[in-house]
Amino acid sequence: MAALVTLRSPATARNISIDERSKKISIQELNCHIVPYIKIIAAAQAAFHLNPSNGRGKERMTRSDRSEMNEAPHEYASPACMLHEVDPAYSGISPSFATNADVFAWRKTQRQRLIDERKALPVADREDYTRAIANHLDRIVTNVAGKHVSLFWPFLGEPDLRGWMACLTARGAICLLPVVVAKATPLLFRSWKMGERLERGVWNIPVPADGKEAAPDIVIAPLVGFDAGCFRLGYGGGFFDRTLASLGRKPLAIGVGFESQKIDTIHPLAHDIPMDVVVTQTAVRYR
């Protein structure tokens, strides 16, 4: 089957014919101003179930494709009615779930599994992995004198970076610990160094009793899970997302965890803020 699409520009008419069997497009009289027409060709391809990437499977358009075409990166040609033909990632909606509530239910199961697996790590392995994480962090978190660096008091098998925190303090950093003020509100951060008084916070996590409140320049956030996009799964309170969203000056966000906590995707939702870097015992992943 062949179809003829006539395109009109102010200057002249162009004819584009599409042969569905041979999957070829021929363009007559197209000797200048090609770029505006490429979008229309792609729309026509989609309408005829042709491959928009010129024989390269279902790949998304790459940056070099776009610059070859001298086209703004946000412009895609397929009409909305053909969305089912397009890579589901285009729509920004997780393809595996119908509603956000389904994603939250899935996350709850994943959290439990990941926390159980983390708690089951042999202590000696956890210590080795934590040392490796601290070594990676040493190469990322440099020039800390006078900087506010937020860490965490470990629980449920998280890496224990308190030793590393003492090294940061010795290098002139002001280390902070997060404080839960109330459900569904951003965290506060209070300064703390070894020897200073702690009190019981929510979920019995120790928090600084007398520390000075400050905003972090660098946030080191423990991970329950993470994915290749550096999206983070936490304990389900939404605390770090709310905090990162509310801070006036965005800090460098570093997620830390063990390699076994990597999952294919956390099925990111609109509120999820990715980490700038995720550090495990074996890898440093930049977003």
Ligand SMILES: Nc1nc2c(c(=O)[nH]1)N(C=O)[C@@H](CNc1ccc(C(=O)N[C@@H](CCC(=O)O)C(=O)O)cc1)CN2
């Ligand atoms: N060591 C450490 N300290 C931290 C954090 C952290 O992740 N690690 N936080 C990072 O934010 C804050 C505490 N966040 C928490 C959030 C939720 C739950 C929790 O157990 N929540 C629910 C279950 C949620 C669900 O799955 O529906 C519960 O109450 O049972 C615990 C801590 C501040 N301090």
Ligand SMILES: Nc1ncnc2c1ncn2[C@@H]1O[C@H](COP(=O)(O)OP(=O)(O)OP(=O)(O)O)[C@@H](O)[C@H]1O
């Ligand atoms: N910036 C925000 N504004 C409003 N609600 C938010 C925001 N960030 C997260 N939430 C809500 O918090 C809840 C938990 O979110 P999510 O599953 O992402 O938690 P989490 O990242 O695992 O937890 P945490 O950050 O405490 O470790 C969700 O209901 C989510 O909609």
